[in-house]
Amino acid sequence: MEYNTHELSRLAGISARTLRYYDEIGLLRPCRTAESGYRFYGEKEVELLQQILFYRERGLELGTIQEIICQPDFDILEALDGHLSALIQQKERLDTLIQTVKLTIATMKGESKMDDTMKFEAFKNDLVDKNEQTYGKEIREKYGDEEVNSYNQKILGLSEKEYEQFRDLETAIRKRLEEAVRSGIKPESEAGRETAFLHRDWLSYTWKKYSPRMHKSLTDMYVLDERFKDYYDREVKGCADFLMRAVKYWIED
Structure with missing residues (x-):
């Protein structure tokens, strides 16, 4: 059975505009497009749309979902x-x-x-x-x-006090990052140094043994992995990159 854009949008509970956007970014292509321009979706596309919505419900970004479902061995x-x-x-x-x-x-x-x-x-x-x-x-x-x-x-x-300190420090780091990026401050600045060391202190709450090498490797992941990047860039774009560069500049091996 095939569905046009409006039929599938009603079936899935999403807007037709969303389906058109998924087509534009290559996330979900219709099985065919009529001469009139109408998009039609078959059984395979319906199954993929269900997967997309499941992943969205789990909090994954569209770019990450696309990487997953577009793999040749996706099952x-x-x-x-x-x-x-x-x-x-x-x-x-x-x-x-x-x-x-x-x-x-x-x-x-x-x-x-x-x-x-x-x-x-x-x-x-x-x-x-x-x-x-x-x-x-x-x-x-x-x-x-x-x-x-x-x-x-x-x-x-973690004790009650340690847990509160851990979460407060996490909030303070994000606030500092957002203020620095908004102000155009460079990671090599004093603000960058303070943020890098606060992040080191935050990691020390959970790491068995702190390692500068692992610290730098982790901040690389903050930039390369969209899920980490989205966490730091949720309010202000560029926070993940600022943190990565500040850590690389100020944290010595």
């Missing part, structure tokens, strides 16, 4: 298994957060008791699970299972 069944696994993990994270909120409410009402460790346990588990889901494959290939497992254990082992 839809394997991709569906991956989606199922990711969604189950997401459900487990949400269930844990829901239970934490319920227990907190009960504690505030005097119906239960919750120690400070339990208040932050769900957030630490959520952070580890999200990192694994989004970056796990790449960072395990790059740094090895032992290094990544150590990172996860350090996150989970």
Whole structure:
């Protein structure tokens, strides 16, 4: 069965404009285009659109999705298994957060008791699970299972105070990066030095042993991998590049 643009947009719950944009960027081509200019999509295109929407729901950018589904060996069944696994993990994270909120409410009402460790346990588990889901494959290939497992254990082992400091430092780094880029400050400046060392301190909360070489390698990934880049460039474009250059200039081996 074939669908024209408007029929498929209604079926998928997205706009016809989105489908046309996917065609323009080469993400989802119609199976044929009539002389009138109408686009038509067949069974294969419908299946690919479903995959695109699954990946979008998981937070991947269009460029990353295109790299995945355009690979010659892309396997839809394997991709569906991956989606199922990711969604189950997401459900487990949400269930844990829901239970934490319920227990907190009960504690505030005097119906239960919750120690400070339990208040932050769900957030630490959520952070580890999200990192694994989004970056796990790449960072395990790059740094090895032992290094990544150590990172996860350090996150989970952070005290309440350490966890708050870790997240506050993360926020401070992003704020400094955005201010520097907006102001046109160079990475070789004093602001660049301070940001590079703050980033080093932030990594030290989770790394078993800090390494300048690994620090520089990681910031390379911030620029080369769209998911990392999007995290730092979410509000102001150029933050990931600023951080990478500041670290390379100021962090000595």
